[in-house]
Amino acid sequence: MVVLTDEVIKSFSTAKVFQDNTKRINALDFSMDGEFLITSSDDESIHLYNCANGTMEKKSYCKKYGVDLISFTHHSSSVICASNNNWDQTLRYLSLHDNQYLRYFSGHRDKVVSLSMSPNNDTFLSGSLDGTVRLWDLRVSKCQGLLRFRGRPTITFDPEGIVFAGGFGGNVVKLYDARNFDDGY
Secondary structure (H helix, E strand, O other), rough: OOOOHHHHHOOOOOOOOOOOOOOOEEEEEOOOOOOOOOOEEOOOOEEEEOOOOOEEEEEOOOOOOOOOEEEEOOOOEEEEOOOOOOOOOOOEEOOOOOOOEEEEEOOOOOOOEEEOOOOOOEEEEEOOOOOOEEEEOOEEEEEEEEEEOOOOEEEEEEOOOOEEEEEEEEEEEEEHHHHHHHOOO
């Protein structure tokens, strides 16, 4: 195992630089196999990069809703994205193949600030400034579980998709059994 000391970090070199966005990049995510990287930007663009050959594969825009957070699903050809506007908090399931929305997930009443895709099934979590963490299933538009809290949420699934962790605006991390989501433990 390599210990990341200042010396080790200083020895790293940049492999590739992409400068395709005209405004701030607000989110990025690797596909589960590591082959692709997706970015979203305040210029309302989504860029898909091929990490194996260091090229930009695709560029698309979300002009109507903007795009803030973005996360790959289990397929490198589809993502979940959150709006980047003040009037719509709907999450969108987007096909990168044809730039078509496959499904909409409505329920949050304030900005979505955290997304996490389960590593083992079609569920994902979203955390919002409205005081909720919601559990969704890519196959249905309706929220599958709801957890209320206070503070700004930061959420993530464990590598098995059985447990998820939540930080809720303070210095406390809570662990939850995803199978008992609505029970709050």
